[in-house]
Amino acid sequence: MNKKKTQLRKHRPTAEQWRFMLIFGLPPLLLFTFFTVVPMIQAAYTSLFDYSGYGDMTWVGLDNYRTILTDSVFHQAVINDVLILIFKTIIVLVLSVLFAVSITRLRFKKAETNFLRFIYYLPNILSVVVIAKVWKYFFDLELFSVVSGLETPENGWVGTYPLPIITFVASWCGVGAFMIILIAAINNIPKERYEAAELDGAGQFRQLFNITLPAVLPQIRYIAITIITSLVPSNMNFVKLFIGEAESSGFMVMGLYEYNNAFTYYKLGYANAAAVLLMFIVLILSYTLNYGITRKERQ
Amino acid sequence: MKQRNNKIRFSAGSTAMRWLLRIILYGWAVTIIFPLFWTLATSLKSSKVFMQGDVWNWPDPMYLTNFFRAWQEANMGAYTFNTLFVTVLTVVLFAIMLTTTSYILAKYDFKFVKFFEKYYFVSMMIPGMLLLVPLFFQLRDVGDWLQSVIRFVTGNPNYTFVLTDNLITLSVVYAVTALPTPIFLLTGFMRGIDKSFLEAARIDGASEMYIFTRIVLPFVKPIVLFQCLTQFMGTWNEYMTALTFLENEKNYTLSVGIQKLIAQFGYQSDYGAVFAGLIISLLPILLLYVVFQKTIQNGTDMSEGIK
Numbered sequence: 001m002n003k004k005k006t007q008l009r010k011h012r013p014t015a016e017q018w019r020f021m022l023i024f025g026l027p028p029l030l031l032f033t034f035f036t037v038v039p040m041i042q043a044a045y046t047s048l049f050d051y052s053g054y055g056d057m058t059w060v061g062l063d064n065y066r067t068i069l070t071d072s073v074f075h076q077a078v079i080n081d082v083l084i085l086i087f088k089t090i091i092v093l094v095l096s097v098l099f100a101v102s103i104t105r106l107r108f109k110k111a112e113t114n115f116l117r118f119i120y121y122l123p124n125i126l127s128v129v130v131i132a133k134v135w136k137y138f139f140d141l142e143l144f145s146v147v148s149g150l151e152t153p154e155n156g157w158v159g160t161y162p163l164p165i166i167t168f169v170a171s172w173c174g175v176g177a178f179m180i181i182l183i184a185a186i187n188n189i190p191k192e193r194y195e196a197a198e199l200d201g202a203g204q205f206r207q208l209f210n211i212t213l214p215a216v217l218p219q220i221r222y223i224a225i226t227i228i229t230s231l232v233p234s235n236m237n238f239v240k241l242f243i244g245e246a247e248s249s250g251f252m253v254m255g256l257y258e259y260n261n262a263f264t265y266y267k268l269g270y271a272n273a274a275a276v277l278l279m280f281i282v283l284i285l286s287y288t289l290n291y292g293i294t295r296k297e298r299q
Numbered sequence: 300m301k302q303r304n305n306k307i308r309f310s311a312g313s314t315a316m317r318w319l320l321r322i323i324l325y326g327w328a329v330t331i332i333f334p335l336f337w338t339l340a341t342s343l344k345s346s347k348v349f350m351q352g353d354v355w356n357w358p359d360p361m362y363l364t365n366f367f368r369a370w371q372e373a374n375m376g377a378y379t380f381n382t383l384f385v386t387v388l389t390v391v392l393f394a395i396m397l398t399t400t401s402y403i404l405a406k407y408d409f410k411f412v413k414f415f416e417k418y419y420f421v422s423m424m425i426p427g428m429l430l431l432v433p434l435f436f437q438l439r440d441v442g443d444w445l446q447s448v449i450r451f452v453t454g455n456p457n458y459t460f461v462l463t464d465n466l467i468t469l470s471v472v473y474a475v476t477a478l479p480t481p482i483f484l485l486t487g488f489m490r491g492i493d494k495s496f497l498e499a500a501r502i503d504g505a506s507e508m509y510i511f512t513r514i515v516l517p518f519v520k521p522i523v524l525f526q527c528l529t530q531f532m533g534t535w536n537e538y539m540t541a542l543t544f545l546e547n548e549k550n551y552t553l554s555v556g557i558q559k560l561i562a563q564f565g566y567q568s569d570y571g572a573v574f575a576g577l578i579i580s581l582l583p584i585l586l587l588y589v590v591f592q593k594t595i596q597n598g599t600d601m602s603e604g605i606k
Contacts, residue, residue: 013409020507021407024399029415031475036422039433046433053436099327102320118592119328122335125588125595127536129554130581133561134334137570143354172330177599184600204316232429237538255429262432263543275429283424 047273052266064273077252084167091171100182120176132241135169162251166238178223185216221293228286254278342574365575375579378556385470386534392474393530405489423479438463464546481526488519525598553580
């Protein structure tokens with residue numbers, strides 16, 4: 001009887017706890033709902049209308065979605081995003097694994113390791129505006145041509161090769177933080193495993209593929225998912241900063257497609273339909289990846 | 300024999316291989332340091348010298364006028380102040396909402412609290428940037444409505460109020476939309492606090508506020524510090540939301556203002572001032588990083604571990 005009573009009391013907040021929750025818990029909850037959930041519902045709702053963002057709304061059903069799915073500009077945007085995603089993931093994973101393995105296995109002095117960690121992490125803290133502008137000037141002022149000895153193409157480097165340049169700069173920004181995560185993971189692998197492998201005569205590459213990589217699979221999944229979820233904003237930032245209004249150069253990514261339709265062409269309903277589609281694409285990508293890697297982990 | 304094995308276990312291939320890897324490592328470091336030094340060098344160069352083709356050398360003599368011109372003529376001073384205001388307000392709001400909400404989610408195990416925990420975590424899956432366009436239009440509509448209310452109440456039909464073009468609104472948006480992932484992380488850490496501590500304090504008659512500030516907060520201080528630092532840097536550097544929300548030039552933050560600076564000086568090929576502006580905008584973050592390097596890097600490890 002007594003026990004039951006204490007159990008009961010445990011699951012009912014005291015007056016003071018109620019006050020704490022009302023003062024501190026409720027405002028963030030309401031603001032959060034208002035800033036994320038409500039706009040999402042509203043986006044889904046207005047995507048069914050022909051709406052400029054000002055004035056009247058006309059019901060068009062799924063027409064916005066139909067138009068987007070047949071729009072060749074949108075196709076190109078999806079292709080660009082997916083290409084950047086693939087190359088960026090490969091570059092970032094290969095480089096961060098290479099750097100993390102080298103730093104942990106080369107037995108650098110502590111000062112040297114710390115120096116490299118300090119430098120490698122720098123691009124992660126710098127503003128995307130500064131990074132994009134510095135690299136843009138590096139290419140636009142023809143300094144790249146001087147360094148590489150190549151001739152500048154007619155439209156300039158950024159105008160001619162937007163995809164490789166944006167992929168490179170975006171990967172350049174990401175490697176440092178992921179390398180630090182991998183270094184911590186590699187340092188957690190029991191040393192005995194490497195010793196045993198060494199005794200069995202396994203070379204460096206066998207050790208890498210049979211010990212290190214399987215052990216850091218959770219970290220690799222984290223990196224890949226982070227890349228996917230940050231892909232749309234990151235691409236949008238870079239394209240906007242590198243190319244400006246991307247329409248003229250014909251280089252488009254999904255985030256900017258949505259943004260331009262809302263703010264340049266005043267087609268808010270249409271833009272929101274694009275946002276809903278985009279959300280599905282990102283969710284599907286991250287779930288498939290998550291599922292794939294989790295299955296591999298279990299094996 | 301055992302001693303020997305100990306020595307072998309870290310060996311990383313042949314000497315040639317080690318040097319190759321070392322060269323690759325330092326090569327990548329150069330791609331990071333070089334652009335930064337080049338930016339600094341250009342910002343200290345008179346634009347005449349730069350345009351005459353002296354783009355690589357360290358400036359001699361150094362030319363500090365660029366910084367004064369960027370600071371005053373291009374309003375970088377005002378932009379810096381705006382950015383600082385937004386960033387500090389965001390971090391304060393963020394810290395309060397993050398710690399209290401995490402405390403409630405982690406330590407109040409009532410049924411409805413569990414529901415709200417799920418609610419936050421499901422929203423974590425929504426990529427925030429996609430909401431920018433709908434959020435902007437929603438806030439614009441709310442702002443229009445507020446404006447008409449204010450006009451009605453004050454009886455002044457020309458009163459203008461733009462909710463979106465407002466540094467305080469921007470800060471609240473930053474702080475609130477950043478919440479889910481940090482809450483997820485911090486709730487995990489707060490679960491690690493032994494419940495008996497809190498129960499004992501409650502029996503001794505400690506108030507909830509006391510328990511929260513004196514027992515729970517000290518326990519999670521390092522991770523909260525890391526999260527606030529990340530939020531500080533993220534807000535300082537944020538671009539797309541600020542660009543969308545801020546219309547009036549007097550409200551511009553640095554990342555938006557730099558575009559203006561480039562428009563003003565870049566087209567006259569006055570690159571010295573442009574690069575001085577870039578240096579001004581990244582210097583505070585760089586200082587913060589140098590001071591808190593360990594916290595930031597360790598925090599990066601920790602935040603991955605929980606997922």
